[in-house]
Amino acid sequence: MAEDRILVTGADGFIGSHLTETLVRQGAKVRAFCLYNSFGTRGHLDRLDPEVQAKIEFFTGDIRDSGSARAAVQGCDTVLHLAALIAIPYSYAAPESYVDTNVKGTLNLLSAAKELGVKKFVHTSTSEVYGTAQYVPIDEKHPLNAQSPYAATKVGADQMAIAFQRSFGLAVAVIRPFNTFGPRQSARAVLPTIITQIASGKNEIRLGNLKATRDFCYVKDTVAGFIAVMRSEQAVGEVTNIGSDFEVSIGDAADIIAELMGRKISIRVDEERLRPDASEVERLWAATDKAKALTDWRPQYAGREGFQRGLTETIAWFKDPRNLAGYDPSRYQV
Known part of the structure; x- marks a missing residue:
């Protein structure tokens, strides 16, 4: 290179x-x-x-x-x-x-x-x-x-x-x-939305579709x-x-984040955050066999354990007051 x-x-x-x-x-x-x-x-x-x-x-x-x-x-x-x-x-x-x-x-x-x-x-x-x-x-x-x-x-x-x-x-x-996902991500994405709301002291978290799954x-x-x-x-x-070789629902991801941050939360579905029914992608989970066959790439943050490690690093970044100051958890970011 x-x-x-x-x-x-x-x-x-x-x-x-x-x-x-x-x-x-x-x-x-x-x-x-x-x-x-x-x-x-x-x-x-x-x-x-x-x-x-x-x-x-x-x-x-x-x-x-x-x-x-x-x-x-x-x-x-x-x-x-x-x-x-x-x-x-x-x-x-x-x-x-x-x-x-x-x-x-x-x-x-x-x-x-x-x-x-x-x-x-x-x-x-x-x-x-x-x-x-x-x-x-x-x-x-x-x-x-x-x-x-x-x-x-x-x-x-x-x-x-x-x-x-x-x-x-x-x-x-x-x-x-x-x-x-990871440090620096915009709050228009769901994981930073969850993390920043909890980090700012909120106990009731506003989210959209909780049942949709993502990799x-x-x-x-x-x-x-x-x-x-x-x-x-x-x-x-x-x-x-x-991808990560792992699938998790948005609701379960929120629970994992709350546990890692040592908080108990409730979740309120916010209608503003829901996509139109026919536009919502309900399930995503990647097959990564081709990437492994064509390249030397392997996910180092694979599975549930890898997801939690990635979240731990991400949470630490967002909890830094200098970084959290760039986010407004009270506002829905389109």
Whole structure:
């Protein structure tokens, strides 16, 4: 990796910042594509140790602009594409913005990578493209069933990436992480929502669907999955799931968190937090056999025990007053 320059799009986000930090600590030359804003902030990258930040080449722009995408890709050997709009509730309100970012933005980067001779393009998918599981664990042959505008745009982006590999020979690999969690995650995700409400002293926790199950993958395992897929020649032209080999309901996850935090809680279902019935994905659980066959990746936070270890690390981060201050548990984050 030390010889190649790696572009990470969405580097300023939750998973992107962890991936960028890990790559830099492993000696990679990283260009971090951050969404331009008038405040001059670089998202979670501003939280990294100064010595790590000093080794990052920062690029600010917008993947929706083809010129910006091309300028970011110029001079890079590998593209790890994570930039996307991901909040499902907001995709109900602003679906066009999801098409512009997730589909057109991906097309812009793929076109630039093709034109500029990028060696490897790793495209980020999501378990949401599967919809509610028709069988479990969900392998990569499972039918795609978009149940939200967000999921629909990710299906489109995935297929565009695969089409560039098949049509133009661009070395594309698609990584499909299941529900990643960990430090720095937005409170629009359910686990930080639970943790921040408890950490702020609330005994009654407001949540949405308690029966839905998820495969929660700790961010360190997700990052390791990205690097493994990037390094694997066998992953080119393939879709690869990344998960924890464990399924848990939202209600049970809340109980586990409360126990780890030494608190007794009650849960109130908040109608505002419920998806429309036909849009709710009721069950997700990843089959990871393909990832294990194509790469050297194995989940280090697997099963219930691994989930609890990941939660313990996550809770410790959120309980730090400097970190908790960035969250408002009294407000539903869309």
